[in-house]
Amino acid sequence: MTKRLFVRGNEAICLGALEAGCRHYFGYPITPQNDIPEFMSREIPKLNGEFIQAESEVAAINMVLGAAATGVRAMTSSSSPGISLKMESVSYMAAMEVPCLIVNISRSGPGLGGIDASQGDYFQAVKGGGHGGYHIIVLAPASIQEMYDLTMLAFDLAEKYRSPAMILGDAVVGQMKEPLAPRPKPDTELIEKNWALRGTGEGEQRVIKSLYLGDGELEAHNWKLHAKYSLMKEKECRWEESHTDDAKILVTAFGSAARIAKTAVAMARDEGMKVGFLRPITLFPFPEKAFRDATLRCKKVLDIELNTGQMVEDVRLSVARDADVFFYGRPSGTGSLPTPEELFAQIKKYY
Amino acid sequence: MQQVFTRPASLKDVQTHFCPGCHHGTVHRLTAEALDEFDLRKKTIGVASIGCSVFLYSYFNIDVVESPHGRAPAVATGVKRARPDSFVFTYQGDGDLAAIGTAEIIHAANRGEDITVIFVNNTTYGMTGGQMAPTTLVGQKTSTSPYGRNLEKEGAPVRVTELLSNLDGVAFAARVAVNNPRNLMDAKRQIKKAFRYQVEKKGFSFVEVLAACPTNWGMSPIEANERVGGEMCDYFKLGVYKNTENL
Amino acid sequence: MEQAGTPAYKSDRLPLHKIDQRSPLMRYDLLIAGFGGQGALLAGTVLCYAAMIEGKNVSYLPSYGPEKRGGAAMCTVVITDGDVGSPVVGNPSVGILLNQLSLEKYGPRIKPGGICIVNSSLADTSHINRTDIEIFEMPMNEIAMGIGDARLVNMVALGAYAAKTGAVGEKSLEMALKDALPERNHKYIPVNIKAIEAGVEIIRKALAGENPAEADSSKMAEKALTA
Numbered sequence: 001m002t003k004r005l006f007v008r009g010n011e012a013i014c015l016g017a018l019e020a021g022c023r024h025y026f027g028y029p030i031t032p033q034n035d036i037p038e039f040m041s042r043e044i045p046k047l048n049g050e051f052i053q054a055e056s057e058v059a060a061i062n063m064v065l066g067a068a069a070t071g072v073r074a075m076t077s078s079s080s081p082g083i084s085l086k087m088e089s090v091s092y093m094a095a096m097e098v099p100c101l102i103v104n105i106s107r108s109g110p111g112l113g114g115i116d117a118s119q120g121d122y123f124q125a126v127k128g129g130g131h132g133g134y135h136i137i138v139l140a141p142a143s144i145q146e147m148y149d150l151t152m153l154a155f156d157l158a159e160k161y162r163s164p165a166m167i168l169g170d171a172v173v174g175q176m177k178e179p180l181a182p183r184p185k186p187d188t189e190l191i192e193k194n195w196a197l198r199g200t201g202e203g204e205q206r207v208i209k210s211l212y213l214g215d216g217e218l219e220a221h222n223w224k225l226h227a228k229y230s231l232m233k234e235k236e237c238r239w240e241e242s243h244t245d246d247a248k249i250l251v252t253a254f255g256s257a258a259r260i261a262k263t264a265v266a267m268a269r270d271e272g273m274k275v276g277f278l279r280p281i282t283l284f285p286f287p288e289k290a291f292r293d294a295t296l297r298c299k300k301v302l303d304i305e306l307n308t309g310q311m312v313e314d315v316r317l318s319v320a321r322d323a324d325v326f327f328y329g330r331p332s333g334t335g336s337l338p339t340p341e342e343l344f345a346q347i348k349k350y351y
Numbered sequence: 352m353q354q355v356f357t358r359p360a361s362l363k364d365v366q367t368h369f370c371p372g373c374h375h376g377t378v379h380r381l382t383a384e385a386l387d388e389f390d391l392r393k394k395t396i397g398v399a400s401i402g403c404s405v406f407l408y409s410y411f412n413i414d415v416v417e418s419p420h421g422r423a424p425a426v427a428t429g430v431k432r433a434r435p436d437s438f439v440f441t442y443q444g445d446g447d448l449a450a451i452g453t454a455e456i457i458h459a460a461n462r463g464e465d466i467t468v469i470f471v472n473n474t475t476y477g478m479t480g481g482q483m484a485p486t487t488l489v490g491q492k493t494s495t496s497p498y499g500r501n502l503e504k505e506g507a508p509v510r511v512t513e514l515l516s517n518l519d520g521v522a523f524a525a526r527v528a529v530n531n532p533r534n535l536m537d538a539k540r541q542i543k544k545a546f547r548y549q550v551e552k553k554g555f556s557f558v559e560v561l562a563a564c565p566t567n568w569g570m571s572p573i574e575a576n577e578r579v580g581g582e583m584c585d586y587f588k589l590g591v592y593k594n595t596e597n598l
Numbered sequence: 599m600e601q602a603g604t605p606a607y608k609s610d611r612l613p614l615h616k617i618d619q620r621s622p623l624m625r626y627d628l629l630i631a632g633f634g635g636q637g638a639l640l641a642g643t644v645l646c647y648a649a650m651i652e653g654k655n656v657s658y659l660p661s662y663g664p665e666k667r668g669g670a671a672m673c674t675v676v677i678t679d680g681d682v683g684s685p686v687v688g689n690p691s692v693g694i695l696l697n698q699l700s701l702e703k704y705g706p707r708i709k710p711g712g713i714c715i716v717n718s719s720l721a722d723t724s725h726i727n728r729t730d731i732e733i734f735e736m737p738m739n740e741i742a743m744g745i746g747d748a749r750l751v752n753m754v755a756l757g758a759y760a761a762k763t764g765a766v767g768e769k770s771l772e773m774a775l776k777d778a779l780p781e782r783n784h785k786y787i788p789v790n791i792k793a794i795e796a797g798v799e800i801i802r803k804a805l806a807g808e809n810p811a812e813a814d815s816s817k818m819a820e821k822a823l824t825a
Contacts, residue, residue, distance in 0.1 A: 006777070065426050067429035070434045178655075209417035
């Protein structure tokens with residue numbers, strides 16, 4: 001076994017991105033994700049890649065657009081207010097079908113908010129975030145190992161589906177340190193990028209665009225994108241579940257909240273309570289079927305989030321018709337991170 | 352028989368959507384000729400911006416990526432950094448480059464990105480229907496300055512070439528016009544020079560082209576041409592503002 | 599790649615050890631707090647490396663004020679054979695509290711039956727009215743200074759923690775310094791080891807009936823060094 005590293009989540013993302021072959025990073029400083037541009041500015045030049053600290057979040061995402069349009073693996077990272085600024089071009093890239101990675105180490109909002117761990121960007125991430133109606137792939141790591149593994153997966157999925165992909169983390173998974181086994185990049189099929197810009201050479205002109213003015217063209221393009229989202233839902237849902245077979249109540253949460261909830265579930269099981277646990281790993285596509293299957297047996301769901309209720313809407317749309325969905329949330333801010341003991345009390349309340 | 356005039360290989364054999372008397376077609380042609388003369392077509396990636404210039408890919412037979420409004424210099428930066436051996440140019444209007452895209456152009460220029468920017472200045476937002484641009488002349492009436500641009504309230508028109516020339520990262524900057532044969536020949540020379548800067552990896556090059564928009568100016572093509580040579584050239588002085596390598 | 603409809607993970611292993619009665623998993627959690635510069639965060643890091651050397655799973659969650667220097671610094675550490683679960687610890691079983699502010703803020707949060715290791719050089723426990731936890735006071739600043747540097751307070755505390763809880767071995771802590779400190783600071787490893795040993799020694803003595811609070815700290819440190 002290779003020696004385990006002990007790194008911050010933000011660093012694990014960088015290590016995963018570099019292992020995945022990303023050599024093009026464009027970003028702008030914002031707390032709490034600054035470890036990422038700092039790490040990349042140090043390491044990418046050694047690998048003959050390109051690091052640019054852009055003049056703005058907007059410029060950074062457009063540099064990603066330009067680089068990714070040539071077929072290289074390119075990424076940017078930011079935190080909530082910065083992600084909002086990038087959304088114009090995320091919409092463009094979704095429309096243009098340009099794969100890339102966007103990391104959101106989200107912070108509390110709305111507005112300037114604060115720098116604490118938050119899940120207030122769930123809606124923005126999974127409902128597209130920008131204009132025009134689209135989705136991007138959204139992965140929610142809950143450990144340092146997952147920050148690494150899911151970053152590599154995000155690049156693969158992005159290319160497979162020709163779509164931007166997002167890692168949605170927060171200050172807990174970004175700043176926390178845990179052991180990391182730096183596995184090598186999985187052997188994924190090499191997908192030929194017959195769309196990437198390269199200069200025509202002897203071949204045909206290639207154009208990457210999102211403007212469709214011909215009769216019926218744009219409608220057809222929207223249906224094409226929609227078909228892709230349906231395929232993702234069918235093929236790419238990922239989640240973690242435990243004790244769902246005998247559960248009287250199912251606890252669900254994603255990312256850092258899921259880590260806290262998991263200990264609360266364990267506390268409940270210690271007291272003999274039949275509590276199950278289901279953690280979506282892909283937030284888009286949302287693991288609807290996992291919720292449906294689990295709630296065919298278990299009729300109560302407690303959804304826990306670091307916001308006032310966002311994922312709970314997707315949970316309600318996914319569960320069996322006769323299941324009750326309860327919500328407990330802590331919109332983030334200084335001193336607002338819930339403890340396992342607090343979540344255990346909520347489990348008891350709804351059990 | 353000797354053929355003395357032909358369509359540049361970098362341009363497609365299609366009709367453009369440009370209005371009668373519009374200078375975009377002319378600037379497209381000069382750009383395409385320069386691509387041909389350096390034999391760049393096959394290694395070029397163009398960056399289209401938002402406005403009448405967005406249809407770059409319909410007229411040029413080259414690879415093209417579309418950019419969000421004003422972001423072309425950032426997109427071009429990404430393209431060039433990923434493919435340093437490609438030839439990369441942006442083609443932007445004055446609303447795109449000098450208003451919403453001010454930050455991107457200033458910083459791409461300041462970094463000295465090895466790209467070329469063709470900046471078409473017609474003192475208005477053409478595609479959206481002739482609204483006031485940062486380059487609209489004082490007193491000029493547009494659909495959003497119906498009483499004429501007011502110096503006190505709206506400031507003076509931005510002289511982009513002069514502004515960019517002050518940045519150390521800019522290797523070449525010139526302002527040209529295509530309103531008469533003399534200016535047109537000079538415009539071609541300066542666009543070629545700008546391309547040569549990139550071909551020889553000598554840094555950021557920039558050409559501003561003063562252009563007519565007869566439709567939105569409410570003028571005939573001839574009147575519009577005269578306006579370019581008149582009040583536009585009076586305010587936006589033609590010339591080479593920076594030529595660091597004396598190419 | 600997973601098939602549609604199968605979870606990426608399906609695990610019965612939940613974090614707390616009592617779940618699986620057949621093989622009880624050990625689990626330690628800890629909160630270390632002080633002001634910036636006292637090395638609370640480094641102590642947590644060294645502890646994690648030590649636990650990793652022993653093949654355990656760990657999590658380390660830092661939190662600090664917006665100030666770059668002199669603000670509050672706190673971290674929580676979880677060490678376990680199993681799944682860490684929550685890196686956020688509401689009621690820690692052990693608190694290492696290096697100054698008065700930390701004692702007042704986090705002392706009341708220590709789990710009943712838990713342990714509080716206090717730096718009595720900077721914190722006064724006289725008004726902490728808790729009989730449900732074990733309080734170990736030691737003048738860490740004086741001990742550290744006796745070894746040569748006040749910045750060794752964190753290592754004295756770590757030694758005491760390891761000796762009291764057995765969460766990690768003393769030797770693992772010493773080995774962990776190499777992983778936790780940047781190469782340029784490896785020359786300070788021997789003096790850090792001395793500080794860890796001093797902390798261990800104090801707990802041993804305390805458990806043997808001697809009161810560290812009353813002991814002459816510099817002499818004690820000296821003894822620890824020669825031990």
